[in-house]
Amino acid sequence: MQFLFEIEDVFDISSRGCVLVPGVPDAFRRDVKTxxxxxxxxxxxxxxxxxxxxxxxxxxxxxxxxxxxSLPRAVNKASLPVGSKVYLIDATDV
Structure with missing residues (x-):
């Protein structure tokens, strides 16, 4: 599991779901995909x-x-407080 970022803001877009900011750092050591x-x-x-x-x-x-x-629409903004930590789960973590 790799730390990506700490949530600074969350935007709820009705047609897309919640968008987490700042997001994946450009300098992250590998490509991150949908x-x-x-x-x-x-x-x-x-x-x-x-x-x-x-x-x-x-x-x-x-x-x-x-x-x-963005996250799937099933995840709501209220469950994503600022300061939450976001981790990428590696295939070896599953």
Missing amino acids: GEQLLIVTPQGTYIRTNIAGFEMISRGRPMVHAPF
Whole structure:
């Protein structure tokens, strides 16, 4: 399991699902693709196992060095507090 980032913001897009920001760092050591498995650990200690539904284009008024992505619509914004840690689950972790 590899740490990706800590959630700074969550956007709920009704037709797409929740988008996590900042997203996968551009400098991450391997390509991350749609469908990859994630583990999100909230500050309260709740575990959410999900996957990347798609990568999104977001303008935050400054150059981005991360790739924000959306989650399946079954995951709601209320369950994704700022400060939650997002981990990429490797095939060897399954």
